[in-house]
Amino acid sequence: MPANLSLKKLMKMANYSLAKRHIYQTIGYPIEAAGAALLYGLFALLPIDAASRLGGWIGRFVGPRLSYHKRAIKSLKYAFPEYTHNEILKITMDMWDNFGRVLAELPHLETIINNRLEILNEEHIISVKPEGNPCIFLSGHFANWEILPPAAQKAGVASAQVYRAANNHFVDSMLRKIRKLKDIDSIPKGSQGAREIIATLKSGRRLGMLVDQKMNDGIPIKLFGRIAMTAPAVAQLSIKYACPAIPLRIIRTDGCHFQMQFYAAMDKPIDGDVTKMMREINMLFEEWATEYPAQWLGWLHRRWPED
Numbered sequence: 001m002p003a004n005l006s007l008k009k010l011m012k013m014a015n016y017s018l019a020k021r022h023i024y025q026t027i028g029y030p031i032e033a034a035g036a037a038l039l040y041g042l043f044a045l046l047p048i049d050a051a052s053r054l055g056g057w058i059g060r061f062v063g064p065r066l067s068y069h070k071r072a073i074k075s076l077k078y079a080f081p082e083y084t085h086n087e088i089l090k091i092t093m094d095m096w097d098n099f100g101r102v103l104a105e106l107p108h109l110e111t112i113i114n115n116r117l118e119i120l121n122e123e124h125i126i127s128v129k130p131e132g133n134p135c136i137f138l139s140g141h142f143a144n145w146e147i148l149p150p151a152a153q154k155a156g157v158a159s160a161q162v163y164r165a166a167n168n169h170f171v172d173s174m175l176r177k178i179r180k181l182k183d184i185d186s187i188p189k190g191s192q193g194a195r196e197i198i199a200t201l202k203s204g205r206r207l208g209m210l211v212d213q214k215m216n217d218g219i220p221i222k223l224f225g226r227i228a229m230t231a232p233a234v235a236q237l238s239i240k241y242a243c244p245a246i247p248l249r250i251i252r253t254d255g256c257h258f259q260m261q262f263y264a265a266m267d268k269p270i271d272g273d274v275t276k277m278m279r280e281i282n283m284l285f286e287e288w289a290t291e292y293p294a295q296w297l298g299w300l301h302r303r304w305p306e307d
Helices: 007-045 048-065 068-079 085-104 106-115 122-128 145-154 169-179 191-202 233-240 274-291
Strands: 117-120 135-139 160-163 186-188 206-210 214-223 226-230 245-254 257-262
Touching (some): 048 068, 048 085, 106 145, 122 245, 145 169, 191 206, 233 245, 233 274
Parallel strands (some): 117 257
Antiparallel strands (some): 214 226
């Protein structure tokens, strides 16, 4: 510690930081929530296709002005070195378009589920449809991932969803209401959530997890040829509790129309090698992201340590 930086100064800086954070949470959080509510109300008033298009336009306008834009371009260049700069820029702009549409489609999830969703490959979920057959549905932030919980319910495999709570508790409460999930079907990440996850599987229920984000204390697994810190929970749980881990993904096929595709359960290594199973999962995400790169939000995440 530098001689001129005394303990008293450090404590003063820490107290200032805490006070600043408290002020922002007290004043800034309600303002953020009010803005989110206004946008949600606007999208709700519009017909579904108009709302989706407007959301896409907002995404294309705002996204490139954010610091995340450069990160997305960098990630895409690493993943697809054969693409030209213009091709990378187009994918990035289309990614922002998709992200804006996801937000704009939140008020219209019921319409999408009832009228604009095609469910494919249901033969892969026949064995887990009866109650009492625990399984894990794994996916990532592809196309409109908000569709996943109600879509799984429509397919007859309603699941408890593991989610990362928004920092703003007002916004988090709003999202929980929009998703229309019961408390028992909504499990926040964290120590308390870990206990609920285990209880869910032990009771013979199904679990839904998005497992394509970085986890600082995860395990190093290759993703697009580079080591990415990867959350191993889905493999650990599937192996420990002998339940199938079934991949599924959402694909945006045309504007505000979608497909939900189920895949065969992941093979569990005989030797219980979690790393091997997570590499298979990352390879699956590589395949999906290569097929529709603009539909994956993962380019915005700090998936790789050098990021």
